[in-house]
Amino acid sequence: MSKPDPIQATDDAARKLARRLIAQMRHAVLGTLDPDSGAPLLTRIAVQTDRDGTPLALLSGLAAHTRALQADARAGLMIADGKAAKGDAMTHARLSILARALPADPDPARRDRWLARDPKARVYIDLPDFRFWRIEPVSGLLNAGFARAYRLEPADMLEPPAP
């Protein structure tokens, strides 16, 4: 049986959609490797963009996903379209990223930027077990709806370097 390749050639519309999905996200599903079983552990996390457009998570050290990332930096991220709350979720645009998660400094600019978009985080952002993690994309799979899928490189998802 011949299998048609469901992946289309990446174009600027796909890049624009991927960047919009990343820019608007406030939460996402994180995938980590469960240290005990090696299975993919899925958790919902708070996530925004860092200054360069890289996904930035604010994670508690008490959570299972943080222990998993401390043992193995390999991560996945499922970003849904926050504006598409109605209708059949299988037709909504979404972006799946394979990534490496690395701890990030809680410098004041990063902290202030986070709080500007998530003021309620003020309650826990300074607790000693919370810290930032950069979820650095390695590759992406963009699903723009039925039969429209694209494989993306990091440069297709992140903001272009400032001129």
Add this chain to the structure above:
Amino acid sequence: MSKPDPIQATDDAARKLARRLIAQMRHAVLGTLDPDSGAPLLTRIAVQTDRDGTPLALLSGLAAHTRALQADARAGLMIADGKAAKGDAMTHARLSILARALPADPDPARRDRWLARDPKARVYIDLPDFRFWRIEPVSGLLNAGFARAYRLEPADMLEPPAP
């Protein structure tokens, strides 16, 4: 620093919530192990319950997650509360399952049961590359909102055996 255990003792209210989340799901985020990198690959899939309450997925053999499951049965599943589309998603109930995914026979009862809840699947359910997979729970992590988390065994999530 002493770390409080954020996990509460599993009670019947937690079991009831987990079973409701599983019973109402029509889609979920699947985690598989990317065969190339070993990283957790997250994709949105169509999923319902099988007769015994086990999550049942209908997957295309053309999809990356199916190739991943054929290489390694370890899977994760993130089930959100379909009735909680509004408000802060971080406060919505959700269930994360660690599981083993196993191909399931497309017997007529299973096929009819699926189509009764997903009539639009009639367009592709009989295509040769589509098949059912049982996502058999190994353990679960139920988040019922901030600071209410429970670890679940399979018996806490599946329907009790018929008397």
